[in-house]
Amino acid sequence: MSKLWCHDDRALSWLAMVVPRLNSPREGTGLLVINQADLPVRATLYVPNFDEDIGKLHNILSAQNPWYNVSSWSLYIYERTANNRPGVFLVLRIPRQQLEIILLREKSMSYSTGAIKLRLKDFQGSCLTASVDDNLCADMSEQSE
Numbered sequence: 001m002s003k004l005w006c007h008d009d010r011a012l013s014w015l016a017m018v019v020p021r022l023n024s025p026r027e028g029t030g031l032l033v034i035n036q037a038d039l040p041v042r043a044t045l046y047v048p049n050f051d052e053d054i055g056k057l058h059n060i061l062s063a064q065n066p067w068y069n070v071s072s073w074s075l076y077i078y079e080r081t082a083n084n085r086p087g088v089f090l091v092l093r094i095p096r097q098q099l100e101i102i103l104l105r106e107k108s109m110s111y112s113t114g115a116i117k118l119r120l121k122d123f124q125g126s127c128l129t130a131s132v133d134d135n136l137c138a139d140m141s142e143q144s145e
Contacts, residue, residue: 012033015033019031019032019033037096038096039096040074040093040094040095040096041093041094041095041096041120041121042092042120042121043073043091043092043094043118043119043120043121044089044090044118044119044121045089045090045092045109045116045118046085046087046088046089046090046116047087047088047089047090047111047116048087048116049087050087050088051080051086051087051088054075054078054088057088058070058071058075060111061109064109064111065109065110067101067105068098068101068102069095069098072094072095073093074092074093074094075090075091075092076092076093077090077091078090078091094118099120102118102120107119
């Protein structure tokens, strides 16, 4: 994904007019102009003590969280952790329209007999928080080590 920032509305209009006429560098793909506010939200989720098939995890999270449309989320990367915190670390993209319900539910997801927290990130990679005392960035760096 390439990111461009337009100086003003005139530059944006020009870009929106030119991009559809460009040939994509990869066969079978295309180029689009997308408003930054319409991009999916980047999120991570650490699921402790999970070592089964990733498809099964999708089914579990979907069934236990009917208030979220988990099937519309995209899984970009998953990594199994084998250190002192075994489980799986997911990198997701979530449609922006779901952000409000996620924040209303304090980024909490039901899992097994407890809850796990989504970590949301903005365009610059900074943590999106619903409250001032939410220390998500520190949690993220601990999990990725």
